[in-house]
Structure formats: C-alpha cells, structure tokens
Amino acid sequence: MSTLFTNVTAVTMDPAQPLLKNAFVSTGDSHISYVGQTRPEGAFDRVIDCTGKVMMPGFVNTHTHIPMTLLRGYGGGHSLQSWLNDYIFPAEAKLDDRCIAAGTGLGLAEMIASGVTCIADMYMHTGVIARQIVDAGISANLSCGGVYFGAPEDFDPQRCGDCRNQQALTQEWHGYHGGQIKVDASIHGEYTSSAPLWQWMADYAQAHGQRMHVHVSETQSEHADSLARHGKTPIQILDQYGVWENGGIAAHCVYTTPEDWAVMAAKGVSAAHNPYSNLKLGSGIAPVPAMLAAGVNVSLGTDGVSSHNSTDMFADLKLAATLHNGVSRDPMAVTARQALEMATVNGAKALGREDTGVIAPGKVADLILVDFTAPNLTPCHDVEENLVFSAHGSNVTMNMARGRVIYENGTFLTLDLEKIRSEVEGYALPHMFGAAGGGR
Numbered sequence: 162m163s164t165l166f167t168n169v170t171a172v173t174m175d176p177a178q179p180l181l182k183n184a185f186v187s188t189g190d191s192h193i194s195y196v197g198q199t200r201p202e203g204a205f206d207r208v209i210d211c212t213g214k215v216m217m218p219g220f221v222n223t224h225t226h227i228p229m230t231l232l233r234g235y236g237g238g239h240s241l242q243s244w245l246n247d248y249i250f251p252a253e254a255k256l257d258d259r260c261i262a263a264g265t266g267l268g269l270a271e272m273i274a275s276g277v278t279c280i281a282d283m284y285m286h287t288g289v290i291a292r293q294i295v296d297a298g299i300s301a302n303l304s305c306g307g308v309y310f311g312a313p314e315d316f317d318p319q320r321c322g323d324c325r326n327q328q329a330l331t332q333e334w335h336g337y338h339g340g341q342i343k344v345d346a347s348i349h350g351e352y353t354s355s356a357p358l359w360q361w362m363a364d365y366a367q368a369h370g371q372r373m374h375v376h377v378s379e380t381q382s383e384h385a386d387s388l389a390r391h392g393k394t395p396i397q398i399l400d401q402y403g404v405w406e407n408g409g410i411a412a413h414c415v416y417t418t419p420e421d422w423a424v425m426a427a428k429g430v431s432a433a434h435n436p437y438s439n440l441k442l443g444s445g446i447a448p449v450p451a452m453l454a455a456g457v458n459v460s461l462g463t464d465g466v467s468s469h470n471s472t473d474m475f476a477d478l479k480l481a482a483t484l485h486n487g488v489s490r491d492p493m494a495v496t497a498r499q500a501l502e503m504a505t506v507n508g509a510k511a512l513g514r515e516d517t518g519v520i521a522p523g524k525v526a527d528l529i530l531v532d533f534t535a536p537n538l539t540p541c542h543d544v545e546e547n548l549v550f551s552a553h554g555s556n557v558t559m560n561m562a563r564g565r566v567i568y569e570n571g572t573f574l575t576l577d578l579e580k581i582r583s584e585v586e587g588y589a590l591p592h593m594f595g596a597a598g599g600g601r
C-alpha cells in the first residue's frame with residue numbers, strides 16, 4: 162500500500178529539514194519513500210490532503226505498563242505505600258490473561274488515538290500483550306519486569322519464574338514480524354531483586370542481543386536503600402553485574418547522580434523521563450537539564466495509567482517543556498524542540514530503533530496528523546510552540562504505524578473498540594473488583 166501526503170506542513174525531527182511547508186511525503190509498504198517540495202513520480206494507492214493539519218513523527222512512549230489502564234483512578238489519594246499495598250498489588254494479583262488482553266486493548270485504543278506509534282512496555286503476561294500489539298499495528302519493545310525475592314543462595318534459573326518468562330518470550334517474540342516486536346531483558350528494580358537475577362539477566366541479554374529495561378531511582382527511599390545495602394546507587398550496582406552492557410532504558414532516574422550519568426552516557430542507557438507520574442506520586446523531579454548536559458539520552462514516558470491516569474503523551478511533552486524551566490527559573494532550561502526530541506527521536510534511540518522517530522526517506526512510516534484548525538491550535542505563530550504547549554491527544558486525526566493507517570478521524574482500523582469495551586466492562590472489571598467493578 163503506497164500513500165502520498167500532499168500540502169504537508171511537518172515537524173520532521175530531521176536536522177536536514179526540520180520544518181516542511183507545502184511539501185509532499187510518500188510512504189511505501191512500511192517505510193517513508195520520499196520527503197520533498199516537488200510531487201514524486203508515479204501512482205499511489207491513496208492520496209491524503211493535509212491542508213489544515215500538521216504532520217509529526219508518532220510518539221515513542223518509552224515507559225508503560227499498558228494493562229494498568231484497568232486501574233485508572235483506583236486507590237487515588239493515599240500514600241505511596243498504602244496505594245501500592247492496599248490497592249494496586251491486590252488488584253494486580255487477580256489479573257488473568259483475559260483481563261490483560263482487555264486492558265491492553267483499552268490502552269492501545271487510547272494510545273493510538275492520541276498519536277503513539279511505538280512503546281516500551283514492562284508487565285506480566287507479556288505474551289498476551291505482544292499478540293494484541295501485533296494485531297493493533299504499532300511497534301513495541303516488551304519486557305516482563307523480572308523480580309526475585311528469594312534468598313540469593315537459593316537462586317535457580319530453572320525455578321525462577323521471570324527467567325523462564327524471559328526465555329519463552331524471547332523464543333516466541335524477539336524480532337517478530339520484521340522487528341515489530343522486540344523483547345528486552347528486564348529487572349523490575351534493584352529493590353525487587355538481587356544479584357543472581359541481575360547477573361542472569363545481564364548474561365542473557367548479552368547472549369541474545371537484547372537491551373535492558375529497569376526502574377531506577379524513582380523515589381528517594383529506593384535510592385537511599387540501595388546505597389545502604391550496597392554502598393552504590395542502583396545504576397552503579399547494576400553496572401557492576403553487566404546489566405547495562407547492551408544499553409537500554411532506566412525509567413525515572415529522579416535521584417540519579419553525575420556518576421550515574423557518566424555510566425549511562427558511556428553505556429548507551431537512556432533515561433525515560435515520566436514527569437506526570439513522578440509528580441502525581443510525589444516522587445520528585447528528575448534532573449533532566451543536567452542529564453542532557455552530561456550527554457544522557459533522555460526520552461519520555463507516561464508510566465502506567467495507575468499513576469498517570471491517561472496515556473496522553475502531549476501531557477508529558479508539555480510538562481517536560483515547562484517543569485524544568487520553573488525549577489531552574491530559566492525559560493530555556495528545556496526548550497520546546499528538546500521536549501519534542503524526547504518524545505520522538507530520543508525515544509526511538511532509547512528503544513534501539515533508530516529507524517523511526519524521524520520523518521525522512523528510509524525511516525519506518527510512523528507518523529501522525531494533528532488538526533491545526535482546532536480552536537486550541539488557532540492561531541499558529543509557531544508550529545512547534547503549538548504542538549508542545551497547546552495540543553492535546555484529541556487533536557490527533559490520523560495515526561500511521563509501520564506504513565499502515567490504523568486510526569483516522571475517530572475510527573480505529575485495527576481495533577474492535579466495542580469488543581474491547583465489552584471485555585473490559587463485562588469481564589475484566591467484575592473479575593478484579595467484584596460486581597460493582599469500575600461502577601459508575
């Protein structure tokens with residue numbers, strides 16, 4: 162299927178031509194075939210007039226727990242420990258494959274409608290998530306978030322559930338469908354595991370060419386406890402076991418240090434910045450300008466809907482471009498352009514997917530259209546200013562992932578929204594919360 166976009170205004174994230182006006186973009190089966198000012202030769206299966214719209218690369222959401230959409234708004238208004246122990250963990254314990262499929266479908270609908278084309282997800286029942294994502298059409302790096310609570314001396318990879326999960330996931334899904342799905346190795350966090358699992362995951366990742374996804378220094382107590390236990394920060398103790406040798410994603414990084422950033426920059430570890438989640442949970446504010454200055458690749462993520470309440474990347478984009486300016490009392494601490502980079506091209510780098518996140522010939526055709534005739538985007542003195550500070554997810558009118566239009570003008574072309582709704586309301590919520598589950 163070939164598509165020609167005409168009358169294109171685009172923020173490309175390509176330094177060679179960052180802003181296109183009155184341009185043409187064409188896509189082939191899965192890749193962008195042309196970007197330029199003259200109409201390309203040849204016939205196209207479909208022509209899309211982009212008058213009144215702005216094109217940009219699809220968002221790369223680099224830290225999600227997608228089935229947690231089922232927990233939207235559940236247990237709010239409690240301390241972090243009470244929220245986790247009294248609400249989130251008991252509800253998660255009831256999740257089965259069918260709940261996971263329903264929650265993933267719901268999360269995918271929300272993400273696709275608000276312009277996400279690629280995610281890095283960490284959750285249980287990962288194979289079920291993979292199946293849903295393949296059918297929906299976006300790309301994903303998936304991981305199971307390895308935990309190990311046993312005594313270190315008792316560790317046995319044959320009896321460690323997440324070691325077996327890692328092996329099974331890798332066999333079935335790593336590189337699936339031309340790389341639409343990649344499997345990352347993962348450790349849920351330093352505080353939910355110990356050295357034998359770190360060593361096993363590190364060795365496994367290196368043997369199978371996989372990257373790593375870990376929660377790192379999200380809260381002050383997590384960071385301080387690691388120092389007390391090991392005399393080292395989470396980044397540094399994990400580095401000691403080779404966890405970062407293939408690079409990957411360190412989610413949150415709120416309390417990371419200059420020494421941590423040196424390791425991250427050297428090993429190609431990206432900081433997934435989750436500003437909305439960090440603020441809602443009272444975790445703190447990641448030192449993003451300092452990390453950028455230290456050469457760390459900083460990307461953006463929403464985290465789970467349990468701690469963000471939506472998957473709208475425009476919300477995190479706006480926060481990333483404002484929060485640090487307020488903290489530093491400097492309106493240039495993080496610029497609109499830098500925030501857009503975090504949400505697109507930096508995210509692609511964080512996932513080891515340098516072939517997306519940019520609108521340029523040869524890149525994967527992951528792109529969205531935003532309605533710039535909407536009242537909240539009128540007038541437009543500066544396209545990037547409007548995208549970062551004025552737009553929201555509902556301004557997205559089209560989502561093309563891997564060369565296929567999967568959402569257009571409110572219609573999902575790869576998801577059955579009615580079936581998802583019925584599975585969420587008819588099965589998943591009653592299963593998890595009883596007859597009044599999610600009741601309105």
Ligand SMILES: [Zn+2]
Binds near residue numbers: 225412
């Ligand atoms: Zn998380």
